Amino acid sequence: MKVKLYTDGAARGNPDGPGGYGAILQYVDTKGVLHEREFSAGYKKTTNNRMELMAVIIGLEALNRPCEVVVVSDSKYVTDAFNQHWIEGWLKNNWKTSTKKPVKNVELWQRLLKAASPHKLCFEWVKGHDGHPENERCDKLATTAADGDILLDDDGGDLVYC
Numbered sequence: 001m002k003v004k005l006y007t008d009g010a011a012r013g014n015p016d017g018p019g020g021y022g023a024i025l026q027y028v029d030t031k032g033v034l035h036e037r038e039f040s041a042g043y044k045k046t047t048n049n050r051m052e053l054m055a056v057i058i059g060l061e062a063l064n065r066p067c068e069v070v071v072v073s074d075s076k077y078v079t080d081a082f083n084q085h086w087i088e089g090w091l092k093n094n095w096k097t098s099t100k101k102p103v104k105n106v107e108l109w110q111r112l113l114k115a116a117s118p119h120k121l122c123f124e125w126v127k128g129h130d131g132h133p134e135n136e137r138c139d140k141l142a143t144t145a146a147d148g149d150i151l152l153d154d155d156g157g158d159l160v161y162c
Contacts, residue, residue, distance in 0.1 A: 001027055001065065001067045001068070002027065002028075002067065002068045002070075003025060003026065003027045003063065003067045003068065003069045003070070004025070004026045004027070004069075004070050004072060004134075005023060005024070005025055005026075005056065005059040005060070005069055005070070005071045005072065006023065006024040006026070006072045006073075006134035006135060006137070006138050007021070007022070007023045007024075007052065007055035007056050007059060007071065007072070007073045007075075007078070007138055008021070008022050008023075008052070008055060008073070008074060008075075008128070008135060008138035008139045008141070008142045009021045009022075009048050009049070009050070009051025009052035009053070009054065009055050009075065009142055010022075010048065010051060010139065010142035010143045010145075010146050011046055011047050011048040011050075011051055011146065012146055012147070014047050014048050015045075015046070015047040016045055017045065018042060018043060018044055018045065018046070018146045018147070018151055019042070019043050019045075019046035019047065019048065019050070019051045019142075019146045019154075020040060020041060020042040020043065020051060020141070020142045020143065020144070020145030020146035020147075020148070021039075021040060021041060021051040021052070021054040021055035021058065021141075021142050021145065022038070022039070022040045022055060022137070022138035022139065022140065022141025022142035022144075022145065023038070023039040023040070023055040023056070023058055023059040023138060023141070024036060024037070024038050024039075024059075024134055024137060024138055024141075025037045025038075025039075025059055025062060025063070026134075027067075037062065038137075038141060039055075039058045039059060039062065039141075040141040040142065040144065040145040041054075041058075041145055041152060042145035042146050042147070042148045042150065042151045042152065043146075043151055043152050043153070043154040044151040044152065044153055044154065045153075045154060046154040049075070049077050049104070049105060050105055050108060050154060051142060051146075052073065052075035052077055052078050053077075053078065053105060053108040053109070053112055054108065055073075055138065055142070056071055056073065056078060056112055056115075057108065057111050057112050057115050059071075060112070060115035060116055060119065061115045063118075063119065065118075066118040066119055066120075067119050067120075068119070068120045068122075069119045069120070069121050069122070070121075070122045070123075070124060071121060071122070071123045071124070072124045072126055072132075072134065072135070073123065073124075073125060073126070074125065074126050074127060074128030074129075074132075074135055075125075076125060078123065079123040079124070079125040080125075081109070082121070082123045083123050083125075087109070087113070090103050090109070095109075
């Protein structure tokens, strides 16, 4: 099955403020009918990059069978990690950057790789806040979650999402 996963993350007062993520999964069935599912959650204290990663993770973890997934994100942090092959270098260097520093958010990168493992992925970057309909919807999901009344602790663990 071919799936599109649109994602965005947001943080208020990055890195010490609340944040949230938004994700939209889309696929078209054999009858040409578009199916969508939205995900979002807010966190008490987090970073934009963590929320960008969580959006992709939650979208991939929601898939119940191997798929061809196009991940559409406005995050160069996420898209370049795959398209510029940073991930391969990090794995080869035991989660160290090219400058021998520890990779930030390593537990989320590991979770993302685990969630990605059954799928064939392609990452596409889109410019944020530029009128892309699904990116704008993801941004709204993420910022609404960040500004919400129910915020989770960002401990990188299992999450409840709405």
